[in-house]
Amino acid sequence: MAELGRGALVIALGLELWAVGAGGYAAWRGRRRLAASAQNALYAALGAIVVAALVLEAAMLRRDFSFTYVAEHTSRKLTDGYAAAAFWSGQEGSLLLWLLILSLFSAGVLALTRRPARTLLPWVVPILGVVGTFFAFLLVFVTSPFDTQPPPADGAGLNPSLQNPYMLAHPPLLYLGYVGLTIPFAFAMGALLARRTDELWIVATRRWTLLAWTFLGVGQLLGSHWAYVEIGWGGYYAWDPVENAALMPWLAATAFLHSVMIQEKRGMLKVWNVLLVIGAFLLSLFGTFLTRSGVLNSVHSFSFSSVGPWILGFIAFVTAASLVILFSRLDLLRSRTRLESVVSREATFLYNNLLLVALCLTILWGVIYPIVSEAVRGETVTVGSPYYNFFLRVFGLPLLLLMGIGPLVAWRRASLRSLGRTFAWPAAAAVATGVALLFLGAGSSTPGLIGYTFSAFVLASIVLEFGRGTSARHATAHESWPRAFTSLIGRNRRRYGGYVVHAAIVLLAVGIVGSSAYDTKSTATLRPGQSMGVGGYTLTAGRPRYTTVPNIVEGRTPILVRRGSDALGTLNPGQNYYKAEDQTSREVAIRSDYLTGEDLFLNAVINKDGSVHLEASVKPLVNLIWLSGLVFIFGSVIAMWPDAREQRRLATRYAEQPAYARA
C-alpha cells in the first residue's frame, strides 16, 4: 500500500500547486470559475492527504515493517495505542501530520467563511496553497514516510519516554496550534493582496486564531505535565529549545489577540497587527524547524536531517514575501486615530504588547544564540535557565500586574480620581496578601512574594469586574443576580472569557511561584527500613521488587510516607527497562494533596545492592498549574462561543458584498 500513500501525496502536491497557480491567476485576473476550481483543489487535497495518513496509520497498526518509517518507530511488542501514536513520533510522520492539519484547517475555514469572506477567499486560497505546497513537496521529494525496505523480523520500537498516554494528545494539540496560525496569516496576506484593509480578515479569522492559540496553550501545558510525570527531573519546564519553540508563537499570538482589539475598537495598530500575525506564523515555522531539522543536537546535523535547510529556506521566503506585501500596502494601512491618553485601556494593551514581544524576542535570542555561535565560531554555548528566569521576572511580573490594571482602566482615557476609586480594593487586597505572606515566611523569595502580591491584585480586579458588572446589570436590566451574572457574560463573551483566561494565568503564576520559589528538596541513599525527612514528611524505604509485563521489566521501591504520626500510604518510584528498545526510563511517584495543591515528588534509582538513591521534593501549589489548564480552556470556550447578536451585526455589515458567484 506504500504506492497508494506515495501516489496520494503526489496528487496532494499537484492539487496544492493548482491552488497556488490557478488560484493566484484567478484572483489576479478575476476569473470566477478558476477561483472556484482552486478552492476545490484545496478540498480535494484534504481527501488525498487523509488517504495518505490512513495508509501510514494502517501500516503502523499492522506493524508493516516493509515501511521503513514503521520499522523505525514501532515494534511487535508495542501496544496498539502507542503504535497508533508513533505516527507522529518521527520526522516524516510529523510533517504528514502538519500537512493533514493544515488541510483540515484550510478546508474548514473555506467552508465556514465562504459567505462572510467570499470576496477575500480568492486571495486566501493561493496563500494556503503555498504553505501546503511546501509541506507536500517535502513529503514527496525530501523525506517520504512511504519509503520501503525488505521487512525486518521486528521494528526498533518507540522511545520509552514517548510511551506515555500524553503522547496521544500532546503532539497533535501542539501541531493544531502551530498549523492553526497559518489561517490568520493567510487571511492577513490575502487581505493585503486584495487591498482590503477593512476588518473582514480579522472578523473571519477571530475564532480560528483563538482556537489555534488555545490548542497551543493546552498542548504546552500537557507537555509540561508529561515532563513532570515522565522525565523524572522533578520539573515541568526546562526552557528547552523545543519547549520554547511552542512558547514563542503563543506569546506572539497572545500579543495579537490583545492588540487586534485596539484595531477593532479604535482603528489603530493595523501595521503592528499584521506584523504580529506574520511573526506568529514565522515562529510556528521556526518551531517546526527547531524540532525537525536536528539543529538542536548539533548545527552540523543538517547532514542527518534533510528537511532543515528546506524549512529555513521557506522561512526566509515567507519573511521576504510577507514583508514585501506589507510594505507595498503601507499607504492603505495608515491609521487616522491616535492614542488619546497613556492612561487608558488601549494604552495598557500597548504596554502588554511591548512586554510580550520583548519576552518573546529574548527567548528567541536565547534559542538562536547557541545555534549561531556554534555555526559561526564553532563554540558550543548553552543558554540556561538563569537567563530565561531573569527575563521572565523582568517582563513576566509587569505583565502579570498589567493583567490586573487593564480591566480597571476605562477605554480612551481615565482620570486619576476614577483610577483611585477602581484601584482601591484590588490594591488593598494585594497589600494585605503581601503583608500576610511576609508574616507567614514567604519573604524568603522576593520574586515569589512579588508574584503572589501581584496575583492577589489581579484576582481581586477580576472578581471586582465580575461583581461590578453583575451589579450594574442587576440594577439596569432589573434581572435577578444569577440571571444578571449569566447575561453579563453572555453579552460580553470576549471580555469575560478573557478575564477567566486571566484567572487561569494567575493560577499558573501562583503554581509556578509556589513550586519553584518555595519548594523543599532532599536526597539520600536508603537501605530497606531506613528513613529520611523532607518538608515535614518522613519517608521509609522498603525492599525493591521487580515485575515483568510484556516488553517491560518494572523495578519499584515501596516508600512508606508519613507526616507526623499519620501514615499517608506507600509510593512506588523506580525504573522501567524496555526490552525491545533496550532502554531504561525513570518512573517517578507523586502524592498529590488536592486540598493544598501540594505534591510530594519521589524519584528513585535502585542500586544493585538493594539500596535506593532517593530524590524527594515537596512542591507547594504545583497542582494549580494543571488546574489552570482547565480554567484556560473554560475561558477560551467562553470567548470563542458564538454570539448571535454579534453575528447578526456582522452578517448585516458584510451582506452587501458582491456574491462570490456570477457577476
Added chain:
Amino acid sequence: MSVALVLAAVLAIGAIVAVALPFIREPEVPDEQDRLAGVDPAQRRRLQLLEERDRALAALSELELDHRTGKVSDEDYSAQVGPLRARAAAALRALDSAAEAPAPSEPGEPDDAVLQAVRVPTGSISAD
C-alpha cells in the same frame, strides 16, 4: 497493476474531477459572467462607514458600562458621552448620504471627506 495503484488512479481521477467541476458545471460562460466580483469603491466606502458606525456605537456602549461599573466618573462620562453620541449620529448620517451619493472615482481608499464627517476630532473630546 496492484490494488494500490488502482486506488491511486481513482484518487487522481477524483481530484481532476473536483478541480474541473466548475468548468464541467458551466462549460461555456460569457466572459463577463466569469468574472470575480470585487468590492467597488462605493461598497468599500460603505464598509468603512459601517465599521466606523459599529466602532462609535461600541464605544458608547463601553462608556456606559465603564460608567456604571465605576471606571468612569460622572464628570468624565459627561465630557465623553456627547462627542461619542455625535460621532455615532454622524456615522449614521454619513451612511445614509453615502447610500445616495455617487461612488468616488478613485478606487481603493475611502472618501476622506466622508470619513472626516463621521469622526469627531480627538481634541474636541478632551476639550469638552
